[in-house]
Amino acid sequence: MSKYITVINGRFLDEKDASISVLDHGFLFGDSIYEVVRTVKGKLFGADRHLQRLHASAEGLGLRLPLMDSQFLDLMREMHQRKPDSESYLRVIVTRGVGELDLHPASCNAPTVIGIAKPLPQWPAEAYAKGCKVIVADLRRNPKNATNPAIKSGNYLNNVLAIVEARAQNAVEAIMLNVQGNVSECTTSNVFLVRNGELHTPDLGEGLLSGITRGYVLELARRLNIKCAERAITREELLGADEVFITSTTRDIMPVALIGDARVKHSPGPVTMRLMEGMKQVLADAANLS
Numbered sequence: 001m002s003k004y005i006t007v008i009n010g011r012f013l014d015e016k017d018a019s020i021s022v023l024d025h026g027f028l029f030g031d032s033i034y035e036v037v038r039t040v041k042g043k044l045f046g047a048d049r050h051l052q053r054l055h056a057s058a059e060g061l062g063l064r065l066p067l068m069d070s071q072f073l074d075l076m077r078e079m080h081q082r083k084p085d086s087e088s089y090l091r092v093i094v095t096r097g098v099g100e101l102d103l104h105p106a107s108c109n110a111p112t113v114i115g116i117a118k119p120l121p122q123w124p125a126e127a128y129a130k131g132c133k134v135i136v137a138d139l140r141r142n143p144k145n146a147t148n149p150a151i152k153s154g155n156y157l158n159n160v161l162a163i164v165e166a167r168a169q170n171a172v173e174a175i176m177l178n179v180q181g182n183v184s185e186c187t188t189s190n191v192f193l194v195r196n197g198e199l200h201t202p203d204l205g206e207g208l209l210s211g212i213t214r215g216y217v218l219e220l221a222r223r224l225n226i227k228c229a230e231r232a233i234t235r236e237e238l239l240g241a242d243e244v245f246i247t248s249t250t251r252d253i254m255p256v257a258l259i260g261d262a263r264v265k266h267s268p269g270p271v272t273m274r275l276m277e278g279m280k281q282v283l284a285d286a287a288n289l290s
């Protein structure tokens, strides 16, 4: 049985038959956008927020979304229903579509909508109990006046190179600095630090994706009366933090124990643990909503 559920322009296909044209600009130029939604007890989690971000990404590239939101939701639900035994990782990609072998998208008449689902990856329990290792990559995040990291595009080469750097050092993630030398985000997650009981995370102006999980964490912090600042953060501040954690749809909140060779003071620390508990509750509540 195939590992993946695959669908192209509404047609569910066997993984081995799920191919797109070599002239699709998504393939040729990374001219595409995407979202990854997870299920909780078989229900889509935060799908409205993901769709809002998909619209923002489409606008950022001047790409017309060929489906209505209700159709995207139906598509994701069906992807999960085809393999409902475990929680799903649901990726929806919209590419510029098939066109001429030319950078300009004018020849692309119809966007391609691709869905790929797999079981939600399970991170080792130890990563949550003791924290994971990350590095600060040498490679910088592309600046927001280039391909803006706020757009969740399929153009991930910068992040590919950074994760290669991380894995070569046995780290699960790479924290990337922006061209000013401040912390931006990781290759597929956002980053937070705690200092003197207060939460800090780079503000969106630093050039990063407005992570859906980041948004949930900021809301949680407010509810739990944990002071939180979105602002510019230097590498030195990060390395001197009391607690550090990363967030993403597939990881939720994962504490960081090591940044390169430097040990973070507490992993997981008390604030991180409160937020991890809070996030568990947010997920449980979402699962209980009918």
Ligand SMILES: Cc1ncc(COP(=O)(O)O)c(C=O)c1O
Pocket (backbone or CB within 6 Å): 036, 159, 185, 186, 187, 188, 189, 190, 209, 210, 211, 212, 213, 214, 247, 248, 249, 250
């Ligand atoms: C570059 C980048 N930053 C942050 C995130 C985390 O975002 P979310 O919490 O929406 O999964 C992702 C997710 O894939 C990402 O690709």
